[in-house]
Amino acid sequence: MSTRNIPASLRQQIIDRANGQCEYCRLPDSIAFYPPEIDHIIARKHGGQTTLDNLARICWRCNHHKGTDIATFDPQTNDLTRLFNPRTDNWHEHFHLSDSELISDTPIGRATIFLLKLNRPDRVAERALLIEAGTYL
Numbered sequence: 001m002s003t004r005n006i007p008a009s010l011r012q013q014i015i016d017r018a019n020g021q022c023e024y025c026r027l028p029d030s031i032a033f034y035p036p037e038i039d040h041i042i043a044r045k046h047g048g049q050t051t052l053d054n055l056a057r058i059c060w061r062c063n064h065h066k067g068t069d070i071a072t073f074d075p076q077t078n079d080l081t082r083l084f085n086p087r088t089d090n091w092h093e094h095f096h097l098s099d100s101e102l103i104s105d106t107p108i109g110r111a112t113i114f115l116l117k118l119n120r121p122d123r124v125a126e127r128a129l130l131i132e133a134g135t136y137l
């Protein structure tokens with residue numbers, strides 16, 4: 001999923017739009033170990049275009065787990081479910097905090113939490129520190 005060919009001006013628009021955080025897990029760039037990456041929400045191999053409405057700012061961990069996937073199985077129902085789309089879905093409708101874990105009442109939220117491993121123990125611990133410092137969400 002190379003994004004090397006994204007023009008610098010388009011890349012800057014994506015970064016500016018995202019308010020300094022991953023559009024999936026909301027990790028602030030300021031504490032991320034690696035610089036933010038650009039995600040094709042619908043990967044090019046599935047017909048996704050390199051346009052503002054199909055690109056998102058993503059942290060390297062979310063990008064590593066998402067790859068070119070666009071769907072997975074909802075762990076609660078086992079139904080094939082598309083992933084969260086930062087351009088068309090409202091983050092707060094699909095994710096909320098329970099202590100420092102992200103939980104969801106929607107199939108899209110549950111599928112995304114599962115595939116992107118948003119509640120891996122290290123990520124939950126990191127989120128707890130961010131919440132304590134007042135720098136999460």
Ligand SMILES: [Zn+2]
Pocket residue numbers: 022023024025026027058059060061062063
């Ligand atoms: Zn992320």
